[in-house]
Amino acid sequence: MVLMLMLGLGLPLAGSSGELPAPPYKTLDLRALLGDRKSPETKIVFLGTGTPILERNTAGQSIAIIVRGEVYLFDAGHGALNNLSNYDDGKVFPPARTPAGYMGTPYMDKLFLTHLDSDHVLDVPEFLLRFWIYGRARPAQVHGPEGTAALVQGVLQGNRTWIDYRLAAPRTKNQEGISVRISEFSAPGLLFADENVRVSSFPVVHGSWEAGKTWGYRVETPDLVISITGDYSYRLTPTLRESLAGSDIVISEIMSEEGVGKLPRIWRDYMLDAHTTEDQLAALMDEVKPRLLVGTHVLPHGTPRDAMVARMNERYGGNFILAEDNLVLQ
Structure with a gap:
């Protein structure tokens, strides 16, 4: 199969002093x-945290892990991939340009889906189509649970007319970049390995999704072990602490205990069957003991985010930050 991509570009403008403005992303x-002496080889970019x-200003779930210029993308939620337009300076993602002079993305070719909820997959067409046009020259790889193949094939089939039009144009003859290698899995274990990373899956429980349809990922880089939980209910996932053991960084969803308690019972019960509150997360992380805990997929239910951070700091003694879109850890 074959496929393609493109991406909005906003070049920084010089101010009245002639200096370029600060980049539109935040770096920590x-x-x-982590309290390390050596600079990390690994970067983590939160393209979407919603x-x-x-x-407003919050895209669906998407996390990029960058190691030695290779990019490994976890989930592709609504609007997240357009946030790549914030990284035109080449200081975070590998610098690249298309022949027409626009920001290129030849590195955007590896995608891992935790599950198929819409806020994790609505930018799969962006990943498949736009990044082909913006320079991808090798086949895209998409890993995910059962249903991933149908999702990818549906995007390609639905855009067949446009793909054929592009392939017929003299400026677009790249067959490889529009092809896709799909890998569905239904059991935990090693999914992918190259010279930079080893990516393994572990099961989580998320609402009424069937067993084998919802997953977290453990990513081993040359200097870090990073666990991405995806969406999960800790009260329904008693073995999760074993899956997360040994993680330097845990990236977890988080929901307001106070906010969910104010919901009507039918919604409160649903949310607790699908998601994890600050109190549950703090109890879990006291057992896992990562060097850094990062909250994402924030469900405040009317509670200010500052209050959620304060509650976590009261209940959890470890190192915790709450992610926002375009946060870079490097």
Whole structure:
């Protein structure tokens, strides 16, 4: 199969002093957060930290892990991939340009899906189509649970007319970049390995999704072990602490205990069957003891985020930060 991509570009403008403005992303020093002496080889970029709820300036779930210029993308939620337009300076993602001079993305070719909820997959067409046009020259790889193949094939079939049009144009003859290698899995274990990373899956429980349809990922890089939980209910996942053991960094969803308690019972019960509150997360992390805990997929249910951070700091003695879109740890 074959496929393609493209991406909005916003070049920084010089101010009246002639200096370029600050980049439209926030960087935190990963070495300082972890207490390391050596600069990390691994970067983590939060392209989207949201949920199905519409929020201004917040995209759906998507996390990029960058090691030695290779990019490994975990989930592709609504609007997240357009956030790549914030990284035109080449200081976070590998610098690249298309022949037409626009920001290129030849590195965007590896995607891992935790599950198929819409806020994790609505930018799969972006990954498949736009990044082909923006320079991908090798086949895309998509890993995910049962249903991933149908999702990918549906995007390609639905855009067949456009793909054929592009392939017929003299400026677009790249067959490889529009092809896709799909890997569905239904059991935990090693899924992918190259010279930079080893990616393994572990099961989580998320609402009424069937067993084998919802997963977390353990990513081993040359200097870090990073666990991404995806969406999960800790009260329904008693073995999760074993899956997360030995993680330097845990990236977990988080929901407001106070906020969910104010919901009507039918919604409260649903949320607790699908998601994890600050109190549950703090109890879990006291057992796992990662060097850094990062909250994402934030479900405040009317509670200010500052209050959620304060509650976590009261209940959890470890190192914790709450992610936002375009946060870079490097």
